[in-house]
Amino acid sequence: MPNIKSIKEPYPPGDFAIWIIIYVELVTFGLLFLGYAFSRRSNIEMFNESQLLLSQTSGFVNTLILITSSYFVVRAVQAIAEMRQESIEASNHTASKWLLYAILCGMAFLVIKFSEFYYIFGEGITLSTNKFFMFYLMLTMFHFMHVMLGSVILFNIYKKTKISGYTPNDYRGFETGAAYWHMVDLLWIVIFPLVYIIR
Amino acid sequence: MPNLKKSIRTIWIMLVILTVFAYLLGYLELINNSLVAILLITTFIKGELVIDYFMGLKTVKLKYRLIPLIWLGTVISLIAVAYYLPIASV
Numbered sequence: 220m221p222n223i224k225s226i227k228e229p230y231p232p233g234d235f236a237i238w239i240i241i242y243v244e245l246v247t248f249g250l251l252f253l254g255y256a257f258s259r260r261s262n263i264e265m266f267n268e269s270q271l272l273l274s275q276t277s278g279f280v281n282t283l284i285l286i287t288s289s290y291f292v293v294r295a296v297q298a299i300a301e302m303r304q305e306s307i308e309a310s311n312h313t314a315s316k317w318l319l320y321a322i323l324c325g326m327a328f329l330v331i332k333f334s335e336f337y338y339i340f341g342e343g344i345t346l347s348t349n350k351f352f353m354f355y356l357m358l359t360m361f362h363f364m365h366v367m368l369g370s371v372i373l374f375n376i377y378k379k380t381k382i383s384g385y386t387p388n389d390y391r392g393f394e395t396g397a398a399y400w401h402m403v404d405l406l407w408i409v410i411f412p413l414v415y416i417i418r
Numbered sequence: 419m420p421n422l423k424k425s426i427r428t429i430w431i432m433l434v435i436l437t438v439f440a441y442l443l444g445y446l447e448l449i450n451n452s453l454v455a456i457l458l459i460t461t462f463i464k465g466e467l468v469i470d471y472f473m474g475l476k477t478v479k480l481k482y483r484l485i486p487l488i489w490l491g492t493v494i495s496l497i498a499v500a501y502y503l504p505i506a507s508v
Contacts, residue, residue, distance in 0.1 A: 242435065
């Protein structure tokens with residue numbers, strides 16, 4: 220008798236195209252992470268001094284927010300995956316509740332990050348101030364745009380759950396949006412220690 | 419399914435604990451050479467938890483799981499190399 224636990228799904232959840240996008244995004248961000256890490260070696264003092272202008276607390280809070288939003292998205296996916304023909308409305312309703320929490324977390328992240336950018340630009344810092352801020356602004360603004368896009372995607376999924384648009388046979392789009400959101404979370408999990416903590 | 423919900427909650431709690439640990443290292447200015455290694459290992463663990471349990475890749479064919487895991491391992495390892503490799507004096 221085959222062991223059920225050992226049977227693996229042939230493909231990852233969601234549209235296969237999103238996984239190609241995710242893998243490409245990971246490589247792109249990975250190069251920026253390494254660019255930051257190796258550039259730091261050329262002027263460690265300047266990197267450490269510049270880092271003092273960042274708020275570790277806002278980076279920490281934003282990490283908690285993204286991790287929690289990812290948790291909410293998983294709960295939403297679970298609600299949809301458990302759906303039966305007779306519970307379409309209830310499952311969509313439950314998923315919409317979790318998605319709303321996740322979207323609110325996304326909004327909170329954007330507000331905190333925006334206030335951080337506001338402070339940094341208020342100090343007269345730009346991309347050309349020094350290498351630290353060049354990498355900091357490139358990494359975090361690029362990531363900021365991904366959070367904005369992810370929030371829009373989650374909002375569109377949320378709208379569809381409000382009209383019970385997902386069925387037991389059709390929720391691939393839901394999983395696709397969820398996978399993208401988890402990628403955004405994964406990237407921030409590396410950005411937080413790299414840019415805010417390590418010195 | 420209740421077990422799955424419970425395990426996802428456990429994963430989330432682990433992620434929160436590891437994040438608090440990273441923050442305290444920075445906030446209390448405890449970061450030093452050996453703690454950077456521990457911080458990078460905890461970052462790898464956090465990433466692995468997201469890849470396996472949030473993205474759901476633990477239950478799919480190994481090759482799809484290995485791509486982000488190898489990415490994560492490579493990035494974290496090279497960050498460690500950049501941090502620990504002695505800087506040649508001119």
